[in-house]
Amino acid sequence: MAKSSKVPTSVDIARAAGMSQATVSRALNGGVVSEETRERILAISKSLGYSPNAVARGLVTSRTGLVGVVVSDITNPFYPEFLEEIGRSLTDRDQQMLLQNAATGDQQGAVELLLQQRVDGIIFMAATSTLGIIRDLVRRRFPIVLANRTIELPCDSVQGDNLAGAAAIVDHLYGLGHRRFAVIEGTATTSTAGQRTRGFVARLEEHGLELRDELVVRTDFRYDQAFAGAQRLLDRRYPPSAIFCHNDLLAIAALNAIKDRGLRIPDDVSVVGFDNTLQSRWESIDLTTVDQPLAAMAARSVELLGDRLAEPDLPPRHEVFPAELIVRGSTGRRRPRPRQG
Amino acid sequence: MAKSSKVPTSVDIARAAGMSQATVSRALNGGVVSEETRERILAISKSLGYSPNAVARGLVTSRTGLVGVVVSDITNPFYPEFLEEIGRSLTDRDQQMLLQNAATGDQQGAVELLLQQRVDGIIFMAATSTLGIIRDLVRRRFPIVLANRTIELPCDSVQGDNLAGAAAIVDHLYGLGHRRFAVIEGTATTSTAGQRTRGFVARLEEHGLELRDELVVRTDFRYDQAFAGAQRLLDRRYPPSAIFCHNDLLAIAALNAIKDRGLRIPDDVSVVGFDNTLQSRWESIDLTTVDQPLAAMAARSVELLGDRLAEPDLPPRHEVFPAELIVRGSTGRRRPRPRQG
Numbered sequence: 001m002a003k004s005s006k007v008p009t010s011v012d013i014a015r016a017a018g019m020s021q022a023t024v025s026r027a028l029n030g031g032v033v034s035e036e037t038r039e040r041i042l043a044i045s046k047s048l049g050y051s052p053n054a055v056a057r058g059l060v061t062s063r064t065g066l067v068g069v070v071v072s073d074i075t076n077p078f079y080p081e082f083l084e085e086i087g088r089s090l091t092d093r094d095q096q097m098l099l100q101n102a103a104t105g106d107q108q109g110a111v112e113l114l115l116q117q118r119v120d121g122i123i124f125m126a127a128t129s130t131l132g133i134i135r136d137l138v139r140r141r142f143p144i145v146l147a148n149r150t151i152e153l154p155c156d157s158v159q160g161d162n163l164a165g166a167a168a169i170v171d172h173l174y175g176l177g178h179r180r181f182a183v184i185e186g187t188a189t190t191s192t193a194g195q196r197t198r199g200f201v202a203r204l205e206e207h208g209l210e211l212r213d214e215l216v217v218r219t220d221f222r223y224d225q226a227f228a229g230a231q232r233l234l235d236r237r238y239p240p241s242a243i244f245c246h247n248d249l250l251a252i253a254a255l256n257a258i259k260d261r262g263l264r265i266p267d268d269v270s271v272v273g274f275d276n277t278l279q280s281r282w283e284s285i286d287l288t289t290v291d292q293p294l295a296a297m298a299a300r301s302v303e304l305l306g307d308r309l310a311e312p313d314l315p316p317r318h319e320v321f322p323a324e325l326i327v328r329g330s331t332g333r334r335r336p337r338p339r340q341g
Numbered sequence: 342m343a344k345s346s347k348v349p350t351s352v353d354i355a356r357a358a359g360m361s362q363a364t365v366s367r368a369l370n371g372g373v374v375s376e377e378t379r380e381r382i383l384a385i386s387k388s389l390g391y392s393p394n395a396v397a398r399g400l401v402t403s404r405t406g407l408v409g410v411v412v413s414d415i416t417n418p419f420y421p422e423f424l425e426e427i428g429r430s431l432t433d434r435d436q437q438m439l440l441q442n443a444a445t446g447d448q449q450g451a452v453e454l455l456l457q458q459r460v461d462g463i464i465f466m467a468a469t470s471t472l473g474i475i476r477d478l479v480r481r482r483f484p485i486v487l488a489n490r491t492i493e494l495p496c497d498s499v500q501g502d503n504l505a506g507a508a509a510i511v512d513h514l515y516g517l518g519h520r521r522f523a524v525i526e527g528t529a530t531t532s533t534a535g536q537r538t539r540g541f542v543a544r545l546e547e548h549g550l551e552l553r554d555e556l557v558v559r560t561d562f563r564y565d566q567a568f569a570g571a572q573r574l575l576d577r578r579y580p581p582s583a584i585f586c587h588n589d590l591l592a593i594a595a596l597n598a599i600k601d602r603g604l605r606i607p608d609d610v611s612v613v614g615f616d617n618t619l620q621s622r623w624e625s626i627d628l629t630t631v632d633q634p635l636a637a638m639a640a641r642s643v644e645l646l647g648d649r650l651a652e653p654d655l656p657p658r659h660e661v662f663p664a665e666l667i668v669r670g671s672t673g674r675r676r677p678r679p680r681q682g
Contacts, residue, residue: 066439066458074425075619080415087415087442096454098407099440101428113437117407223619256624278416278564283597284625 017044066098067305068114072126074101076221076249077277082125082148085298093306095120108133115142121305123147128189143308147301148292150191154316156304160292162192162274165323166199166244169272169290172325173242174207177334178270182215182233182240184226184250193221196246196274215240219250226253234261234269241269241334248273248280251287255330266332276326286329293321358385407439408646409455413467415442417562417590418618423466423489426639434647436461449474456483462646464488469530484649488642489633491532495657497645501633503533503615506664507540507585510613510631513666514583515548518675519611523556523574523581525567525591534562537587537615556581560591567594575602575610582610582675589614589621592628596671607673617667627670634662 014024017040024041067090071079083099090097098119100110107126111133114122121143127134129151137144138155146157173181183200186193201211214236217229226245230253233239245251251273258269265271273280276291300319307314355361358381408431412420428438439460441451448467452474455463462484468475470492478485479496487498514522524541527534542552555577558570567586571594574580586592592614599610606612614621617632641660648655 064458074421074428075418077416077418077421080418080421083440084415084442087440091454096458097440099428099438101425113432117405117437252623252625259624279620282593283600284593 013041013044016047017041063120063309064118065095066117066119067095068098068100068111068119068122070100070102070107070110070114070122070124070126072101072103073221076247077279078247078249078275079125081277082294082298085295086123086147086302089299089302093302095302107131111137120309121145123301123305124149127151128187129191130189141312143305143312145301145305145308147297148192150318156308156316157318158297158301158304158321159191159319160297160321161323162195163199163202165274165290165325166196167203168323168325169244170200170203170207172288172327172331173244173270173272176270176331178242179209179334180215180238180240180242181209181211182217182243183211184217184219184229184243184245184254186219186221186246186250188218193246200244221247221250223249223253226250227257230254230257231261234258234263239269242272242331243269244272246274248275248277248287248289251289251330252279252285255285255287265330267335270331270334272331280328288328288331289326291324291326297321354382354385357388358382404461404650405459406436407458407460408436409439409441409452409460409463411441411443411448411451411455411463411465411467413442413444413448414562417588418620419588419590419616420466422618423635423639426636427464427488427643430640430643434643436643448472452478461650462486464642464646465490468492469528470532471530482653484646484653486642486646486649488638489533491659497649497657498659499638499642499645499662500532500660501638501662502664503536504540504543506615506631506666507537508544509664509666510585511541511544511548513629513668513672514585514611514613517611517672519583520550520675521556521579521581521583522550522552523558523584524552525558525560525570525584525586525595527560527562527587527591529559534587541585562588562591564590564594567591568598571595571598572602575599575604580610583613583672584610585613587615589616589618589628589630592630592671593620593626596626596628606671608676611672611675613672621669629669629672630667632665632667638662
């Protein structure tokens with residue numbers, strides 16, 4: 001039954017033992033309790049269906065019930081939506097979220113703070129391949145889960161099917177007659193950016209097309225960079241007729257840049273995002289994008305971390321969730337457009 | 342100097358004492374340390390400029406460096422922007438945010454979880470006058486700050502000038518020729534909703550106008566409720582020519598509802614929000630709204646909490662920050678519009 005993979009918390013045990021949580025806590029933290037009490041706690045825990053190993057680990061590691069969550073830009077609407085789901089799943093497990101919002105470069109410090117607070121594990125929503133701290137944690141066998149990102153490391157991860165999502169975008173745009181594509185990319189060292197471009201280019205090649213380097217805009221998943229980049233694309237002698245953006249925030253920046261230039265969407269330019277955020281559904285945005293099952297991905301991230309806490313020796317699991325193209329008003333048939341003046 | 346109002350942390354003292362943080366922590370937590378060590382810690386703390394009282398309190402209360410933050414809907418873009426600033430300010434003070442995202446009705450449980458984690462204090466970003474738990478905390482003299490909200494309670498609070506902001510909106514719309522106003526309100530038990538309507542109605546009365554009850558839509562600050570409410574307003578035999586919404590999220594819902602009905606903004610209807618969120622500045626939204634100095638308000642919330650931790654007996658401070666109308670494209674001159682069919 002499910003209980004056998006759970007780690008005992010001081011609350012569970014205190015309730016069953018009829019002891020104060022403080023006493024159980026002290027025992028779990030290796031503090032001063034009588035040998036009798038310690039043995040009683042072990043016995044009660046077993047009777048609750050906890051494996052003796054898990055109890056022993058609990059006694060040694062003294063779980064805090066805190067889970068660190070690291071995001072890189074909480075004002076990117078993708079994160080609050082994902083965080084809301086993560087929070088819900090943690091609450092269901094009597095765990096609490098210790099949130100760190102840190103730009104990619106500052107995550108070392110953020111992780112150190114989380115470790116100081118003795119979090120039981122960390123869910124990274126903004127992992128990049130250059131983050132040495134993640135390698136360190138994996139090496140030290142500290143429980144982590146990479147959510148919405150992967151790195152070539154032996155640790156648990158959850159992500160959407162970026163390759164398939166990007167391929168679906170190509171098929172959709174190709175079917176509308178588009179042949180000249182631009183891409184506004186996110187942070188190069190993230191798996192999301194890497195996979196979304198790779199999936200896009202691979203499918204273009206199947207259609208006998210290529211992605212021209214001068215039509216690729218590189219950003220750090222920042223709105224302002226995408227806005228400026230989109231305007232540079234529009235100002236080209238031969239602008240693209242369709243722009244694929246690595247997430248909805250970048251796509252909305254592109255939409256706004258297009259509006260700012262007085263051009264029409266999708267008549268002059270089609271735009272596609274990725275994430276299906278709440279904003280993308282607004283009538284004033286109406287963005288074609290790729291949906292990922294956020295709630296399921298968030299719940300699974302929390303579950304993988306729970307499994308890892310209970311069984312540190314489990315082999316790492318990499319789970320990929322289906323991505324689905326959602327067609328809205330920001331994409332349409334390619335129309336010849338008048339050259340810029 | 343500033344230090345005298347600070348509470349010692351185990352990190353500060355450990356550094357100065359050349360002891361391990363674990364030892365200092367143990368002393369602060371009332372754990373087993375020699376009397377000599379405890380006295381040395383007191384002496385060092387005094388030399389750092391901490392008042393003996395603050396040290397004594399520190400020894401008793403065993404600060405965790407954790408600050409609880411309670412929001413009611415993290416997908417409302419106002420919160421991530423405010424949280425980003427709160428997080429920055431806490432980090433500057435070596436404190437960490439323990440975030441709880443809880444619908445207004447569930448905040449009792451959220452607060453209990455925070456107290457279990459022994460947070461030093463709580464910043465409420467979603468306080469309502471019906472939240473008994475806040476009264477309890479104030480009665481128990483637990484350190485809290487109400488950010489962006491006030492309640493008639495003796496505790497610290499920070500808010501924007503809702504009355505002045507709402508009055509500025511009336512003046513702006515009145516100047517554009519509008520005479521028939523609707524309001525889409527937020528949660529009735531919040532100070533923000535109460536003050537924004539009060540300020541609006543008071544200024545209307547100065548212009549010899551009134552707010553008609555049938556043109557008031559009541560929501561819980563939820564997008565869907567505002568969207569439906571705006572459509573009901575538009576479907577009236579005599580629809581309003583201008584809609585004041587209690588925050589940007591509600592205003593964006595109204596904009597989208599207007600678009601969905603095939604009406605033009607601002608030619609058919611003017612819309613005003615409150616908060617000046619990042620979204621309100623988007624070209625595709627272009628919302629007239631009221632700016633509040635978020636960064637300053639967030640920093641001040643954290644500062645007030647710090648002061649309260651250092652000096653529990655300080656009289657409560659209620660601070661009001663200036664609000665400024667930002668005029669964008671969602672408001673324009675009133676035009677006679679054809680009656681609905």
